[in-house]
Every structure is written in C-alpha cells, then in structure tokens.
Amino acid sequence: MTDFSCVIAAGGENGGSEGPDALRASVASVLGQSLRGSEAVVVLAARADAPTRTAARALADSSPGRVRLIHPDPAARTTGALRNAGLDAATGRYVLVLTPGERLHRHACRNLWQAGERSRADLVAGRWSRTVEEGGKEQEPSWQGELYARSRTVARFADAPGLVVRDALVTGFCLRREAARRHGLRYEEDLAHGEILFGPLAAAAVGRITLVRRLIVTGRAVPDRARDLAALVEAHRRVAATLDAHGLPALREERERAFVRDHLVPLARSFPRLPAGRRTRVAATAARVLTAPVPQELPPLERVAATLLARGDAEGVLTAAYALSRPATVCAPGVMGEGGRLEWDDRCPVDVTELGHQYRQFGGARLMNRLTRCTAEEGRLLLEGRLVLPPHLAPDAPFTATLEFRARGGARAVAFPVDDVRLDGNGVTWGARADITRLLRPVGIRDTAWDGRLTVEADGIRSVSDLFGPQDLVEGAVRFAARPRLGQLAGDTWEPYITLKDHLALRLTARRRPARTTRRLVRYATHFRPARKAKLLARALRKRLDRYRSRSFKATTYNTWLIRLPVRRGSVVFESHMGRCYGDSPRALHEEIRRQGLKLRPTWSYDTSPAGFPADARLVRRWSWRYLWALARAEYWVDNQGFPQHLRKPARTTYLQTWHGSAYKRMGFDETRVRLQNAPQRERLQQAVHRFDHFLVRSEHDVATLARAYRLPEDRLLRTGYPRNDALVAERTRTETEGRLPRPPLAGALGIDDHKKVVLYAPTFRGGPAAGGKQARLRLLLDVREFAERFGDTYTLLVRAHYLEAARLPLCPPGTVIDVSRHHDVSELLALADVLVTDYSSIMFDFALLDRPVILYAPDLDTYAAERGSYFDLREKAPGPVTATQEELFAELAEVKKSDIRHAPQRASFAREFGGYDRGDAARQVVAAVFTPQGASGPAVFTSQGASRTTDHDRQGAGR
Numbered sequence: 026m027t028d029f030s031c032v033i034a035a036g037g038e039n040g041g042s043e044g045p046d047a048l049r050a051s052v053a054s055v056l057g058q059s060l061r062g063s064e065a066v067v068v069l070a071a072r073a074d075a076p077t078r079t080a081a082r083a084l085a086d087s088s089p090g091r092v093r094l095i096h097p098d099p100a101a102r103t104t105g106a107l108r109n110a111g112l113d114a115a116t117g118r119y120v121l122v123l124t125p126g127e128r129l130h131r132h133a134c135r136n137l138w139q140a141g142e143r144s145r146a147d148l149v150a151g152r153w154s155r156t157v158e159e160g161g162k163e164q165e166p167s168w169q170g171e172l173y174a175r176s177r178t179v180a181r182f183a184d185a186p187g188l189v190v191r192d193a194l195v196t197g198f199c200l201r202r203e204a205a206r207r208h209g210l211r212y213e214e215d216l217a218h219g220e221i222l223f224g225p226l227a228a229a230a231v232g233r234i235t236l237v238r239r240l241i242v243t244g245r246a247v248p249d250r251a252r253d254l255a256a257l258v259e260a261h262r263r264v265a266a267t268l269d270a271h272g273l274p275a276l277r278e279e280r281e282r283a284f285v286r287d288h289l290v291p292l293a294r295s296f297p298r299l300p301a302g303r304r305t306r307v308a309a310t311a312a313r314v315l316t317a318p319v320p321q322e323l324p325p326l327e328r329v330a331a332t333l334l335a336r337g338d339a340e341g342v343l344t345a346a347y348a349l350s351r352p353a354t355v356c357a358p359g360v361m362g363e364g365g366r367l368e369w370d371d372r373c374p375v376d377v378t379e380l381g382h383q384y385r386q387f388g389g390a391r392l393m394n395r396l397t398r399c400t401a402e403e404g405r406l407l408l409e410g411r412l413v414l415p416p417h418l419a420p421d422a423p424f425t426a427t428l429e430f431r432a433r434g435g436a437r438a439v440a441f442p443v444d445d446v447r448l449d450g451n452g453v454t455w456g457a458r459a460d461i462t463r464l465l466r467p468v469g470i471r472d473t474a475w476d477g478r479l480t481v482e483a484d485g486i487r488s489v490s491d492l493f494g495p496q497d498l499v500e501g502a503v504r505f506a507a508r509p510r511l512g513q514l515a516g517d518t519w520e521p522y523i524t525l526k527d528h529l530a531l532r533l534t535a536r537r538r539p540a541r542t543t544r545r546l547v548r549y550a551t552h553f554r555p556a557r558k559a560k561l562l563a564r565a566l567r568k569r570l571d572r573y574r575s576r577s578f579k580a581t582t583y584n585t586w587l588i589r590l591p592v593r594r595g596s597v598v599f600e601s602h603m604g605r606c607y608g609d610s611p612r613a614l615h616e617e618i619r620r621q622g623l624k625l626r627p628t629w630s631y632d633t634s635p636a637g638f639p640a641d642a643r644l645v646r647r648w649s650w651r652y653l654w655a656l657a658r659a660e661y662w663v664d665n666q667g668f669p670q671h672l673r674k675p676a677r678t679t680y681l682q683t684w685h686g687s688a689y690k691r692m693g694f695d696e697t698r699v700r701l702q703n704a705p706q707r708e709r710l711q712q713a714v715h716r717f718d719h720f721l722v723r724s725e726h727d728v729a730t731l732a733r734a735y736r737l738p739e740d741r742l743l744r745t746g747y748p749r750n751d752a753l754v755a756e757r758t759r760t761e762t763e764g765r766l767p768r769p770p771l772a773g774a775l776g777i778d779d780h781k782k783v784v785l786y787a788p789t790f791r792g793g794p795a796a797g798g799k800q801a802r803l804r805l806l807l808d809v810r811e812f813a814e815r816f817g818d819t820y821t822l823l824v825r826a827h828y829l830e831a832a833r834l835p836l837c838p839p840g841t842v843i844d845v846s847r848h849h850d851v852s853e854l855l856a857l858a859d860v861l862v863t864d865y866s867s868i869m870f871d872f873a874l875l876d877r878p879v880i881l882y883a884p885d886l887d888t889y890a891a892e893r894g895s896y897f898d899l900r901e902k903a904p905g906p907v908t909a910t911q912e913e914l915f916a917e918l919a920e921v922k923k924s925d926i927r928h929a930p931q932r933a934s935f936a937r938e939f940g941g942y943d944r945g946d947a948a949r950q951v952v953a954a955v956f957t958p959q960g961a962s963g964p965a966v967f968t969s970q971g972a973s974r975t976t977d978h979d980r981q982g983a984g985r
Contacts, residue, residue: 028062032111036073037104045080047126054128060135071099105212105219121199124246147204147231151241153197182228194224197241217256250292293330312337325377356393358451381836388486396494412453422484432472469515473533492529514543580671587657600664604632604647608850610683613748617948670713686867691894693734746943754945785858787825789866817841873936879905904935
C-alpha cells in the first residue's frame with residue numbers, strides 16, 4: 026500500500042477542456058512529490074481522443090511503479106464515473122483527486138500526509154490557486170487568507186464554514202481512503218461538476234477535518250460558466266440541500282451569496298467577450314435555471330448583475346458587466362425612488378444609492394458610451410453609439426460632440442467632427458464618419474495603436490468618455506488604408522478592434538507584402554545573435570546604472586565622500602514627514618525664520634511632488650544626489666521624524682529633531698518589535714537617534730516616554746513645546762475673545778457652509794510600510810456614508826488619513842464629506858474643526874489645546890493596546906468619551922454639547938498633562954535657542970531655564 030494515491034480522470038464527457046499536455050502536467054507534479062510513496066492513478070475513458078490515450082500510455086510505461094493506467098467499464102462516460110473508478114482502484118492510505126491541468130505543489134502530499142497522521146483527521150485540506158483572467162497570473166482567492174490563516178483541526182465542518190460556503194473543497198484536499206469507503210463517498214455520476222457537491226458531502230460525513238496553511242494545488246480548473254451554467258446551478262442546489270439537511274440554514278444563506286459572487290458575477294463579467302448569440306443563449310438559460318431570489322446583502326452592482334442575469338436580459342447584463350469593472354462610471358440612467366434612493370433603472374429597481382451617482386455633475390462624471398455600430402461606409406469609419414445621460418446630469422444648452430483618436434502612450438491626438446448628435450430620452454445618440462486614411466497620419470514606429478473617445482460639450486462644460494463595445498462588435502472586414510509618415514513600409518492598414526478593457530481602438534498593421542517583409546526584416550535584425558548580445562549588454566549597462574542610482578550606493582558615497590565637504594554657513598535642510606508635506610513644526614520654524622529675517626538659506630525635501638512647498642525655498646527630491654549634497658553641506662538639519670537612518674550627520678551640522686507628537690503607544694526601544702530585533706538592527710536605530718542635537722518636548726510626559734524610549738540625554742531636550750502648536754494656542758485665544766466666526770480662510774477654500782459645524786476624522790496609522798514606497802490603502806472603521814446620511818445637514822466631515830496611507834471615500838452629498846488627506850498642514854485643519862474624532866493618534870494631544878470636543882472611536886482598543894503596548898490607560902485619561910461602536914460614536918455626536926460640558930474638566934487636565942510647555946511661543950524660543958549665535962552656543966543653559974519654568978507652571982496648575 027502506498028502513502029498517497031492521486032486520481033486523475035481523463036477523457037470524461039463533462040471534464041472540461043482537457044488534453045494530453047494537461048494530463049502530462051498533472052502526472053509530472055505527482056511524480057515530482059517529495060513524498061516518494063505517491064502514485065498517479067490515471068483513469069482513461071473509453072472515448073478519450075487518440076493524443077490523450079497515447080500520452081497516458083507513455084506516462085504509464087515511463088514510470089511503471091508510480092503511474093497506473095486504469096481502463097474502467099466502457100459504460101463509465103462521465104467524469105464522476107471515472108473518478109469513482111479511480112477511488113476504487115486507489116491503494117494509498119490517502120486519496121486525492123486532480124483534474125487534468127491541476128498541479129500539486131512539490132511538498133503537497135507530504136504536508137497533507139503529515140497533518141493527517143498527526144491529527145488523525147479523515148479529511149485534510151489546504152490552499153489552492155488558479156489563473157485569473159485579468160493578466161493570466163496565478164492567484165489565490167482573497168477569502169482563503171482567513172480560512173487558512175493558521176493550521177488547525179475542527180471537530181465538524183460547521184466549525185470552518187468557509188469550507189462549504191465558498192468553493193474550497195473542490196480541489197486541494199485529501200481523504201483517508203478507509204474513511205471514504207466507510208462512509209460510501211462517491212461522485213454523483215449524473216451530475217456535471219459533481220466535484221462541487223463531493224467536497225461538502227465528504228466534509229459532512231467524516232467529522233474531524235484538518236486545515237493546513239500550505240499551498241497544495243496550483244492551476245485549479247475554472248469551469249466554463251457560460252457553457253455549464255445549468256450544471257453549476259444544480260450542483261449548488263444540492264449543496265444547499267445538504268446544508269439544510271444538517272440543520273444549517275445560516276450556512277445555506279451564506280452559500281447563496283457566495284454562489285452569486287463566485288459564479289454568477291464572473292459570468293456577467295465575461296459577457297463583453299462573448300459573441301452576441303451566445304450572450305442571448307446564456308441569458309435564456311439563466312432565466313430558466315435561476316429561480317432563487319438574489320440575496321439583498323450583496324454589493325449593489327453584484328446584485329444588479331445577478332438580477333438582470335436571472336431575468337434573461339442579455340443587454341442589461343452587458344451593461345452591468347461594464348459597471349462591475351468600472352464602478353465610478355455611470356452606466357445606467359438611474360431612477361430616483363422613495364426616500365431619495367437611486368435605483369439602477371426602470372426595469373431593474375435595485376438600490377444603487379451608495380454608488381453616489383446622484384451627486385455627480387455633468388463634466389465631472391464618467392459616462393458610459395456604448396458603441397452600437399462600427400463598420401466601413403464609402404471608405405470611411407462609421408461609428409454610432411449612445412451616451413448614457415441621467416436626467417440630473419443633462420444640461421440645458423445644446424450639445425456638440427467631437428470624436429478623437431489619441432496615440433497610446435503619447436500626446437498626439439486627431440479630432441473628427443460628429444455631425445449627428447441628438448438627445449434621446451436618457452441618453453445622447455451620436456454618429457460620426459471619420460476619414461481615417463486621410464486625417465490619421467502616424468509616424469509608424471511607436472504610435473501604432475490609437476484609442477478612441479468622444480467629447481461632448483454643452484455650455485462650455487466638456488464630458489469625455491471612452492467608447493465601449495463587446496469583442497464581436499467590429500466586423501472582420503473593417504479595414505482602411507494607412508499612410509504613415511515613414512511610408513508604406515511602416516504599415517499599410519488601419520484595423521479597428523476592441524481592447525481587453527472593452528475600448529475601441531485602431532492599430533496600424535502590415536497586410537501587403539512590402540510592409541510584411543519590412544516587419545520580418547526588423548524582427549530578424551532585432552532577434553538574431555548579434556542583436557541578442559547587444560540587448561544583453563544594454564541590459565547589463567542598465568543594471569549597472571540602476572546600481573549607481575540605488576539608495577545603498579548613494580548612502581555609501583555620501584558616508585564616504587560627500588560628508589567630507591565643507592559646511593555651507595547658514596544652510597538649513599527642512600523635512601516634514603519624510604518629505605511628504607510642507608507642514609508641522611519644520612514649517613512653523615521656517616516661517617518664524619522668515620519673519621525674523623535671519624540670514625539663512627532654506628532647502629526643503631519633497632518625496633513625491635513639489636506642489637504646495639514654498640516657492641522661495643530650494644527644493645530637492647528625497648534621496649536624489651542634490652538631496653545628499655544639501656545634507657552633506659547643511660549647517661542645520663530640521664525635521665519631525667527622521668532623516669534616512671543610513672546617512673551620518675556631518676560633525677559640524679546641528680540636527681534639530683522637532684518630533685511629531687506625544688506618545689500613547691510605545692515607541693523606540695520600548696516597542697516589542699524593536700526589542701525582538703537583533704543587536705545590529707537595534708544599534709542602527711541607536712546611531713540614528715544619536716544624531717539628534719536637540720529634541721523638542723511639550724510636557725514631562727514626553728521626557729518620561731519619548732526621551733527615555735530613544736535614550737536621549739537630558740542636555741539634548743528643549744522644553745519649549747511644539748512650534749506647530751503656536752497656531753492652535755493663538756486660535757484658542759482668538760475664539761475666546763472674538764468668537765468662532767469668521768472661520769479661517771481654509772473653510773472657504775473647502776466650500777464649508779458657515780451654518781455647519783466641522784468634524785475632523787483622523788485615524789492613526791495601523792499597517793506596515795507599503796511596497797514600493799506607495800501609500801497603503803486604508804479601510805476606514807467609520808462608515809462615512811452613514812455619517813453623511815445622519816449628520817449631513819448639520820456637520821461637514823473632514824477625513825484625514827495618515828500620511829503613509831490613503832483612503833478612498835464613497836461619493837456623498839456635496840458638502841457632507843471632504844477628503845483632506847492631501848492638505849499639507851494638519852494644524853490648519855485642527856484650527857478649523859469643531860469636533861475631533863480619532864482613535865489613538867497623537868493628534869488628540871494637539872487638539873486638546875483648543876479646548877474643543879474630542880471623541881475617541883476605538884473599536885479595537887484592547888487588541889491594539891495589547892499588541893502595540895501603551896504608556897497609560899486611554900479610558901482613564903482620555904480628553905473625551907471613548908466609544909467602541911459606531912452607534913455609540915453617533916450618539917455622542919448627536920449630544921455633543923452635553924458631552925462637551927461633561928468632559929471639559931477631563932479635557933483641561935489632559936491638555937495640562939500632555940501639553941504643559943505649549944504656550945504659543947515655541948517657534949520663537951526654538952529659533953532663539955538653535956539658530957541665533959547666543960542660543961547656538963548654549964543649549965544646555967536653555968534646557969535648564971526650561972526646567973525652571975516647568976516647576977513654576979506645575980505649581981500654578983496645582984494651585985488652580
């Protein structure tokens with residue numbers, strides 16, 4: 026008896042698209058297993074084609090001990106019958122079934138066998154991947170991450186619902202052969218895609234199930250949903266009946282939703298690639314077999330697609346397919362229903378309010394422009410289409426339109442007039458005849474593809490839309506002569522086609538002999554041996570240049586040579602949040618230096634864009650050679666987070682670290698992550714911190730936490746407060762004497778009404794560094810759409826994502842939700858806000874200086890504090906209420922005046938404890954201490970004076 030039998034059924038009637046190559050790939054993956062006791066049981070159907078039979082015999086002859094060829098009863102014609110024959114012939118302790126083309130990971134059998142032997146489970150399952158249609162890459166479904174987050178054993182399948190809710194037990198699992206026979210587990214021979222039913226039946230029968238984190242199968246077979254829809258629906262119904270039989274109606278409901286997402290939505294997405302006749306047949310089949318109601322919990326566009334598919338509306342499903350891939354595009358006219366709800370259209374009254382299309386304006390909305398005709402007429406390209414135009418987007422002025430083709434990847438564009446433009450119900454119908462041959466004159470080298478789009482203009486407002494169409498819209502004979510500027514040898518024919526993204530485009534091709542010969546010669550010249558060697562040489566040179574541009578090379582050059590350059594007197598390099606913005610305390614110091622007219626030469630670093638930085642300052646891109654040159658020659662470094670750790674500070678340079686906030690979560694060497702690092706990593710951090718000559722603190726809390734966590738000596742601390750908070754102290758003084766109105770100029774720039782209060786939502790950073798230096802996508806814990814519906818009449822919500830993250834907000838009514846994540850200076854936002862909503866962000870320490878309401882929304886407070894660690898109990902010292910649910914947060918916002926009065930003493934105590942040195946003159950004090958000759962010569966004296974003032978301040982606070 027072997028350890029593992031891998032059953033592979035070849036040639037079945039409903040086995041999908043198989044072939045000899047797929048069979049060879051599956052068998053090779055079995056033979057390549059690290060567990061040597063693995064066999065491949067190839068079950069060959071009597072009706073298998075000749076190449077498959079030849080391949081199966083060759084595989085059995087080449088590995089007689091490990092590949093067994095089984096010839097079942099000729100009556101066994103379906104894939105299910107062949108697999109049952111394989112189960113009967115298997116001799117391994119465990120049995121696993123593969124579809125031809127699916128491949129086992131090298132250690133798959135070993136991982137499954139070890140897990141089964143250790144846990145004594147009868148079914149062991151692991152992860153799988155398949156080739157996705159977008160890009161053709163191998164990918165695991167996202168839901169597997171939670172299901173297989175850790176290896177574990179469950180007593181019954183209901184304890185791991187993802188096994189049967191999603192299509193998990195189709196491949197990538199094995200059964201103990203004895204258990205399969207004991208429970209009589211068989212594939213349904215009359216059911217195409219019986220593998221969908223077999224896994225849940227096996228899971229329900231065996232009891233103990235072990236899940237392993239390892240990848241088991243790659244290249245999982247994807248069913249042809251357009252061809253096998255009826256069989257997929259029947260298999261799904263039987264799985265649902267199995268769940269009902271086991272008394273699990275909740276799992277059955279989850280399965281209903283998962284079936285729509287896993288099969289019906291992908292089927293709808295495929296409609297643009299199906300011929301028109303097949304789209305009609307698939308829609309008719311769907312109308313016949315899809316009788317269950319569409320789950321209401323699905324996202325709106327998925328619900329629209331499933332509803333239209335169940336109704337057999339082929340054209341409607343095609344439109345929904347475009348919307349699924351482009352949710353920001355208005356694809357249907359929309360109908361306003363009761364209570365201000367937006368419905369898809371008259372025929373499909375699905376609520377799509379959350380898409381926010383009702384708030385879009387003509388010119389700012391992306392509109393679906395469906396091509397209805399693409400053909401040749403009198404030597405010209407005849408295009409007809411219809412632009413969706415919901416009633417609330419239709420302008421009063423007459424329309425004019427222009428057809429344009431733009432070179433892909435370039436700036437060249439050629440415009441053609443559109444003479445036929447008319448308003449037709451909820452859309453604009455248009456037609457154009459473009460003389461492609463005469464007017465479109467490409468160079469003929471890199472401008473061989475041109476994308477089409479339509480520009481509609483009304484009353485000076487333009488709306489630009491791409492031209493969408495199914496793959497079969499363009500007739501094969503639609504061709505036009507081309508006249509490239511380089512002559513006919515560069516190309517001679519224009520061919521319209523539909524891109525993979527469903528857009529109309531033109532490509533320059535070679536159909537005549539001279540152009541075809543030229544292209545073959547060019548290909549030969551660029552692919553024969555000397556050309557290949559030249560390419561390899563060019564690649565090596567690029568690699569060497571990339572090395573010279575790498576940060577490691579730049580850091581080595583800087584630390585070896587540039588650091589020896591003489592210091593340029595009066596030069597200051599400013600940096601805020603690693604060059605991502607012009608703000609915080611570095612900005613306040615820069616502006617104070619300008620106010621005092623000091624003879625200093627500022628240089629600001631920027632990371633992505635120079636927009637928003639001061640025009641009178643020298644700008645250098647972070648990690649550029651100019652940046653390194655500026656750092657090496659600067660007399661002063663000023664930043665709020667840290668210049669690159671690998672760069673040493675010149676001996677004659679003064680480094681002022683303003684820092685970016687007081688600490689609630691543990692920092693520096695107090696962090697668990699840092700304590701777990703090896704000694705060289707901790708030493709690098711210590712060396713980076715030792716570069717600081719001055720470190721600003723705003724309270725004794727900072728001294729006890731930040732200064733201690735980074736092991737900073739007392740003589741480097743400046744007890745001045747944060748220069749960025751001078752503006753907040755001034756704003757509080759102004760509002761106490763003059764009132765809240767007029768608001769700061771930023772309110773007008775953001776379009777905030779004076780009668781609305783402003784809520785600033787600023788969550789902290791939760792993730793790790795994003796790949797490639799890009800901003801990570803932030804999933805907001807606050808439902809901003811719900812906020813807009815409940816408080817939009819009285820509040821404007823400003824959303825401020827952390828500078829390392831980016832939040833994608835849904836469309837909300839105008840003036841209710843505004844994304845201010847790109848705004849450079851957060852102090853200006855704080856001065857504008859009436860209420861702050863945050864979690865653990867240090868922004869609460871600054872906002873408390875304004876003595877305005879603070880509400881903490883921290884659903885995961887205990888988890889966050891346990892994982893990251895904290896310096897104090899937030900519930901005990903918070904400057905406002907701490908809410909754990911969104912309803913609690915909304916309740917506090919609804920009674921914010923009462924909450925403000927109730928928490929005023931606690932907020933004042935919070936401001937005194939964590940912002941005791943923020944008195945409004947921090948920028949002046951820091952400039953005097955660091956940048957003037959008197960201050961630069963004696964920072965220790967300033968620190969001592971600051972300590973003396975602290976004692977007096979504390980006494981005054983105690984007396985009050």
